[in-house]
Amino acid sequence: MKTRTIAVANEKGGVGKTVTVINLGAALSLKQQKVLLVDMDPQANATKGLGVEPEEGAPTVYDILDRESPAKAAEAIVQTAWQGLDLLPSHVDLSGSEVELADVVGRENLLKEALADLPEEYDFVLLDTPPSLSLLTVNVFTYARHVLVPCQTHPYAYAALEELFDTISAVKETINPDISILGIVPTFYDSRTRVSQRILDQLKTDENYRDLVFRTAVRANTTIAESADVCRPVVFYRKGSFGSVDYRNLADELLEKFGILADSTE
Ligand SMILES: Nc1ncnc2c1ncn2[C@@H]1O[C@H](COP(=O)(O)OP(=O)(O)OP(=O)(O)O)[C@@H](O)[C@H]1O
Numbered sequence: 001m002k003t004r005t006i007a008v009a010n011e012k013g014g015v016g017k018t019v020t021v022i023n024l025g026a027a028l029s030l031k032q033q034k035v036l037l038v039d040m041d042p043q044a045n046a047t048k049g050l051g052v053e054p055e056e057g058a059p060t061v062y063d064i065l066d067r068e069s070p071a072k073a074a075e076a077i078v079q080t081a082w083q084g085l086d087l088l089p090s091h092v093d094l095s096g097s098e099v100e101l102a103d104v105v106g107r108e109n110l111l112k113e114a115l116a117d118l119p120e121e122y123d124f125v126l127l128d129t130p131p132s133l134s135l136l137t138v139n140v141f142t143y144a145r146h147v148l149v150p151c152q153t154h155p156y157a158y159a160a161l162e163e164l165f166d167t168i169s170a171v172k173e174t175i176n177p178d179i180s181i182l183g184i185v186p187t188f189y190d191s192r193t194r195v196s197q198r199i200l201d202q203l204k205t206d207e208n209y210r211d212l213v214f215r216t217a218v219r220a221n222t223t224i225a226e227s228a229d230v231c232r233p234v235v236f237y238r239k240g241s242f243g244s245v246d247y248r249n250l251a252d253e254l255l256e257k258f259g260i261l262a263d264s265t266e
Pocket residue numbers: 012013014015016017018019020041043045129130131187188189218219220221222224225226228
């Protein structure tokens with residue numbers, strides 16, 4: 001079986017990267033997929049959002065990137081409260097990696113090397129990234145085969161897409177020829193506002209983006225913020241909410257893209 005590796009990335013902050021990693025991952029696990037989430041953001045929002053608090057001294061993603069005495073990925077991966085959904089947690093120490101690894105030769109390959117040997121056969125590995133093109137993000141792009149881009153239906157987020165696409169092209173030419181953009185997920189969609197509608201229309205008509213835009217737009221939905229507050233994916237917290245429905249539809253579309261039949265037992 002081939003593990004699909006997907007970086008969820010956008011250098012713009014607050015566009016829904018972490019919420020997408022958590023809920024797309026959770027929705028895929030509901031559809032009988034075995035999923036590993038990798039939290040590569042020192043803010044550790046995905047880790048906290050799943051209610052995981054690594055014990056004092058327990059290895060995290062920070063330790064698997066350690067050049068001197070790296071921890072094995074298997075030691076750092078934890079099971080979440082939900083079956084089929086595992087997590088490689090982040091730690092605030094990760095914010096020091098940029099400086100600590102500055103002189104390391106091959107520093108962009110550390111994550112790829114660390115994840116080469118996973119303890120289980122995962123169907124999907126989804127990686128959350130920080131809102132910057134840091135060494136951590138570059139490590140994710142060196143490892144991942146696909147990039148999923150959440151884009152807030154707002155003019156600033158739309159404008160920032162071009163830079164991200166340029167970044168991915170540069171990565172493809174230099175460090176990872178296999179990487180490609182899997183799709184753009186419109187987020188914070190609100191059909192009642194003209195700006196949201198206009199940006200969605202632009203995404204669906206722009207020749208650079210239209211073939212990549214998912215049919216599912218994730219609607220702005222307060223239940224998503226609420227579910228983060230109680231550290232549960234929205235797909236488990238309120239199954240009938242817009243957030244839950246949208247992320248489950250997104251998971252169906254993703255499975256379709258990979259030619260996988262969704263298991264209807266959820
Ligand atoms: N569809 C949505 N509707 C309402 N609130 C949302 C939605 N998606 C995300 N949020 C909320 O918006 C905030 C930002 O979302 P999120 O943390 O996923 O963005 P991010 O891109 O990961 O941010 P950062 O760049 O800081 O990592 C969070 O408080 C989250 O709960």
